[in-house]
Amino acid sequence: MNRRRGHSWALRCMVPLLWAMASLWAARIDPHAYTGGRERDETERIRRNSSALAAMLGEFRTSISDIMFMKTERYLHGGVAYRPHHSASAPTAEDMADEVEEHQSELGIPDDHAHKHSGVPTVVPPPNRDFRGWIGDLHRAVRPWRDPSRAHIHTDGRDLLPWFRVMTRADPRYVRGYVAGAFWLAQEDREQAIAFVSEGLEHNPDAFELYVSRGIIRLREARMAEADRGELDPDIRDRWMQARNDFRRGAELALAQRPDDVDEEGFGSGGWGHYHENDALTACRMDLLITHRFEGPVAMSKRRTLYKQTFPELADSPPND
Amino acid sequence: MNQALLPIVRSTLIDALRRRDLGVVAILMWALLILLVAARMVGLEQPTTGTFLLNLSLTLVTFSAHMIALLVSARQLPEEWENRTLYPLLARPVARGTVVLGKWAGATVMGCGIFIGLLVPVWALVPQLEFYDPRTLAQLITLQPLALMCTAAIPILCTLYLQRALAVSVALVLVFGADFMARWAERFPLLYLLPNPLRLNLVLRYTDGIGPLPAGDFITLALAALLWTTALLIQSILRFERRPL
Secondary structure: OHHHHHHHHHHHHHHHHHHHHHHHHHHHOOOOOOOOOHHHOHHHHHHHHHOHHHHHHOOHHHHHHHHHHHHHHHHHOOOOOEOOOOOOOOOOHHHHHHHHHHHHHHOOOOOOHHHHOOOOOEOOOOHHHOOOOHHHHHHHHHOOOOOOOOOOOOOOHHHHHHHHHHHHHHOOOOHHHHHHHHHHHHHHOHHHHHHHHHHHHHHOOOOHHHHHHHHHHHHHHHHHHHHHHOOOOHHHHHHHHHHHHHHHHHHHHHHHHOOOOOOOOOOOOOOOOHHHHHHHHHHHHHHHHHHHHHHHHHHHHHHHHHHHOOOHHHHHOOOOO | OHHHHHHHHHHHHHHHHOOHHHHHHHHHHHHHHHHHHHHHHHOOOOHHHHHHHHHHHHHHHHHHHHHHHHHHHHHHHHHHHHOOOHHHHHHOOOOHHHHHHHHHHHHHHHHHHHHHHHHHHHHHHOOOOOOOOHHHHHHHHHHHHHHHHHHHHHHHHHHHHOOHHHHHHHHHHHHHOHHHHHOOOOOOHHHHHOOOHHHHOOHHHHHOOOOOOOHHHHHHHHHHHHHHHHHHHHHHHHHHHHOOO
């Protein structure tokens, strides 16, 4: 009897030991910790999602993220459903940065934002274009609707931060979720925004848009810190350099991924869109500007020689001394 | 022990074959196979679409196998209690540990059967227009039964501590939510201790065209699954032996 009890105790002690060993061993290994791979390649992904079969079936994770993204966009427009009015399928990191100024206008800083964003058609058409008569009137009355000839109303996207979190949890490869989420998060807490984009980069190490996005946040942080302190101390210089490194890495990745057949509007083979082109240009331009300021025109000129092979428009950016 | 074990495994398999959940999986997989046949007949032009289909199919196969192993395993002991069929079973010269092992083995065999039975037609039907490393496939096929062993052991332990519905829910969260929870492990280190059988899932690695895991990582993952399973089964047997009937 005692022998049996001792046996049982030995087994009881073994359980946590085996458990801990197994868990700690397994935690060290992630079979999906590799660079590259078709699923993570944004170009491959666009090509895959453009196929008829993918359109029919949909990829569950992608669909979830897309639905969430559409919901967040609708919320940002005060519940009004507008037709997609960007020629690109994803906002660029540069566009998101431009939106800072747009949203500042809603906080009382005047600009011409309202003029820029009027005339975008709504999903529910206005009365003069709606053949449905009173049914259309009813539709406009019961759904959030705004005359498309008037400017958009943009709500504060900070309320949507949890959605962006869920969106990227559902699909960690959803680059635009990280870009948009980081933009809004940066309005509240830049450190967290940087951490959020960095998390995106862990899952998508080849997504140059994320480097551009993080570079923009770091750049803004460096600018504000410099303006606050009124001088360029080593800490602030370090922030500028971090931003420069992000833009440079983003530019290198973008140049490596950019196809050779990009047309004047910025579209090329393999799903390359004008938003890719804009972000690639932003990365190159910002790298040149920061290099020019901190390392001088000679260092900048070397980088520019590299970039202008792909982007001839950078020949005069920034202007030579 | 072997004499008693095999009939229990067999009865578990027979019980599982009579259930509706297997029918649901069969319908789902038939739909997938019809889709694959149609895609094959129409012909896929883009290699990326082929990869997408392969990933989707293998993910469904793996998910189905784990789901069936989990549900079959979760049903075993509670139903024996509810139907009072456990008493005649234990009235025979059968150790309680053998009952637990038999039930677990039956659920594991069922999960493995689903996995292999579906993997073969899926792999044969999906047009493979890009490179996929056969060594990664070999690792995938080797690791999945070990993952299924662990998946089948989790609900057995849960049903010995919790009510049936709650046990199934907890087991579902532990099996299918482990990867999700592992993302918070840096903040909450206790989450490192959760078993994670889906960590042994190499489907994405395979369809991404990545080579096999290094030998050390492969062996470590296999050992981790074996240790998790052993620990879960030991604890289940100890609990079942002390539990009043």
